[in-house]
Amino acid sequence: AQTVTQSQPEMSVQEAETVTLSCTYDTSESDYYLFWYKQPPSRQMILVIRQEAYKQQNATENRFSVNFQKAAKSFSLKISDSQLGDAAMYFCAYRSDLNDMRFGAGTRLTVKP
Amino acid sequence: KAGVTQTPRYLIKTRGQQVTLSCSPISGHRSVSWYQQTPGQGLQFLFEYFSETQRNKGNFPGRFSGRQFSNSRSEMNVSTLELGDSALYLCASSRDLRDTEAFFGQGTRLTVV
Numbered sequence A: 001a002q003t004v005t006q007s008q009p010e011m012s013v014q015e016a017e018t019v020t021l022s023c024t025y026d027t028s029e030s031d032y033y034l035f036w037y038k039q040p041p042s043r044q045m046i047l048v049i050r051q052e053a054y055k056q057q058n059a060t061e062n063r064f065s066v067n068f069q070k071a072a073k074s075f076s077l078k079i080s081d082s083q084l085g086d087a088a089m090y091f092c093a094y095r096s097d098l099n100d101m102r103f104g105a106g107t108r109l110t111v112k113p
Numbered sequence B: 001k002a003g004v005t006q007t008p009r010y011l012i013k014t015r016g017q018q019v020t021l022s023c024s025p026i027s028g029h030r031s032v033s034w035y036q037q038t039p040g041q042g043l044q045f046l047f048e049y050f051s052e053t054q055r056n057k058g059n060f061p062g063r064f065s066g067r068q069f070s071n072s073r074s075e076m077n078v079s080t081l082e083l084g085d086s087a088l089y090l091c092a093s094s095r096d097l098r099d100t101e102a103f104f105g106q107g108t109r110l111t112v113v
Helices: none
Strands: A003-005 A010-014 A019-021 A024-026 A033-039 A046-052 A064-069 A074-079 A088-095 A107-112 B005-007 B010-013 B019-024 B031-038 B042-050 B053-057 B064-068 B074-078 B087-094 B108-112
Touching: A003 A088, A010 A019, A019 A107, A024 A074, A033 A064, A033 A074, A046 A064, A046 A074, A074 A088, B005 B087, B010 B019, B019 B087, B019 B108, B031 B074, B042 B064, B042 B074, B053 B064
Parallel strands: A010 A107, B010 B108
Antiparallel strands: A003 A024, A019 A074, A033 A046, A033 A088, A064 A074, A088 A107, B005 B019, B019 B074, B031 B042, B031 B087, B042 B053, B064 B074, B087 B108
16 A cells, blocks of 8 residues: 655754755555645645656755655655745645555644744 | 635534535536545545546545535535544545646534534
């Protein structure tokens, strides 16, 4: 079964600094998609970034980038120039054509002014 | 364009009652998925609907059911409520069944007393 593991329940970062959130997953499939979602106190899940497994190039969205290591089944999120508005729960998720979306347990990110 | 709308936002029910939650997807989106979020179990997949048909179902008891209408709006129903059903129920919509981008609603917070 596909599982997603986020080993950091909580992380904190100083405003304007960089932080990396970790995610590993387990799968026997070769074609799949990986996502990072942000859930602020409003509770609405917001897609931050996504990566197709067949693409070797790491996805980037403004201050957010990923380090996708397919062989190691690792998918970390790097947030550069952290802002107060980045404070939220971050969920790593996995999806494939054969399976529904699986989420990790989440990492609570605190941004210190 | 309007986002995913879930109603009601908050609900309090008594054990043994039943409840119906509603989700209106983004206009043009035909796939709707439901998730349960609790502090203990995290985010868990409930079911996915496409073209009025349930395409995938998570590991939940038969008390949890759903349906999708011809306009893609979806409802989920929980019968014989238990205290453990207290959770945030999230709905997500996508253009198609395996569209990689899912947009979430703000959720319905269900409290069972």
